[in-house]
Amino acid sequence: MENMKILVVYYSRTGTTKKVAEFLDEAYDFEVEAIEDYVNRSGMLGLLRSTTAAMLRRGARIAEMKRDPRDYDLVVIGTPIWAGTMSTPVRSFLQTYGRQLHSVAFFCTHGDGKAEPLFSEMTSMCGKKPVSVCAIAGREVQSGLFQGRAAAFLHELQHRAARARKRVGSITGAITGYRRHKPDEVIAIARVPAPSPARQTWRTGSKSARGLVLARSRFAEIARKTRRAAQQAQGRRAGYAA
Numbered sequence: 320m321e322n323m324k325i326l327v328v329y330y331s332r333t334g335t336t337k338k339v340a341e342f343l344d345e346a347y348d349f350e351v352e353a354i355e356d357y358v359n360r361s362g363m364l365g366l367l368r369s370t371t372a373a374m375l376r377r378g379a380r381i382a383e384m385k386r387d388p389r390d391y392d393l394v395v396i397g398t399p400i401w402a403g404t405m406s407t408p409v410r411s412f413l414q415t416y417g418r419q420l421h422s423v424a425f426f427c428t429h430g431d432g433k434a435e436p437l438f439s440e441m442t443s444m445c446g447k448k449p450v451s452v453c454a455i456a457g458r459e460v461q462s463g464l465f466q467g468r469a470a471a472f473l474h475e476l477q478h479r480a481a482r483a484r485k486r487v488g489s490i491t492g493a494i495t496g497y498r499r500h501k502p503d504e505v506i507a508i509a510r511v512p513a514p515s516p517a518r519q520t521w522r523t524g525s526k527s528a529r530g531l532v533l534a535r536s537r538f539a540e541i542a543r544k545t546r547r548a549a550q551q552a553q554g555r556r557a558g559y560a561a
């Protein structure tokens with residue numbers, strides 16, 4: 320995952336989800352940031368307030384993030400389960416950033432509730448499938464037995480990152496053009512003989528038609544390789560150098 324910029328964001332009311340985030344940070348030295356809101360969630364009243372807001376799928380005003388999650392290749396989002404869904408601050412985070420994140424992974428802690436409905440709601444708020452998900456019971460965290468599950472989650476993230484790198488390698492020679500979309504986002508246009516495994520690979524998150532594949536990515540490595548390939552192949556759009 321050396322080349323990927325990864326941010327872990329989480330909300331934790333009583334520290335359980337925070338412990339998982341800290342484990343991820345210690346294991347792989349991600350950047351980590353807590354999502355904070357301004358609601359008093361302590362005591363019975365706080366519990367009631369939190370349950371009601373979660374059930375009604377309300378958001379809450381959250382503090383401005385210190386880092387811009389849109390700058391990261393992958394954002395790993397952690398939440399406790401509240402009333403069968405995500406915590407209110409995480410809902411607000413996803414309402415603000417969900418659709419603008421390039422790639423996501425989810426983890427949650429819970430008191431033995433089901434995580435699938437939560438993950439599917441988070442997926443639809445992001446408009447994209449997570450590269451990996453992980454659900455951990457609060458009691459596993461308290462007893463320290465969560466680490467195996469969290470390590471498997473990390474392993475999956477690593478595997479996906481490696482696959483992403485491999486895909487980049489497979490298209491660089493075939494790039495026929497490019498378009499700069501934003502300062503850090505490039506759309507690569509590659510001609511891929513169809514049918515081919517590479518074309519299959521690139522279908523996810525890209526438009527494809529008759530062997531012409533438009534692969535859009537904010538992955539730094541893709542952007543860099545695309546730039547290099549485009550510069551070598553064309554050299555004609557001199558103003559491109561970023």
Ligand SMILES: Cc1cc2nc3c(=O)[nH]c(=O)nc-3n(C[C@H](O)[C@H](O)[C@H](O)COP(=O)(O)O)c2cc1C
Binds near residue numbers: 401
């Ligand atoms: C308001 C509220 C609602 C909750 N609802 C559920 C639930 O529906 N299902 C479940 O399994 N756990 C539920 N829990 C338990 C938490 O998901 C669990 O304790 C979690 O690990 C707490 O994480 P935290 O310490 O990071 O806040 C709820 C907890 C709170 C505070």
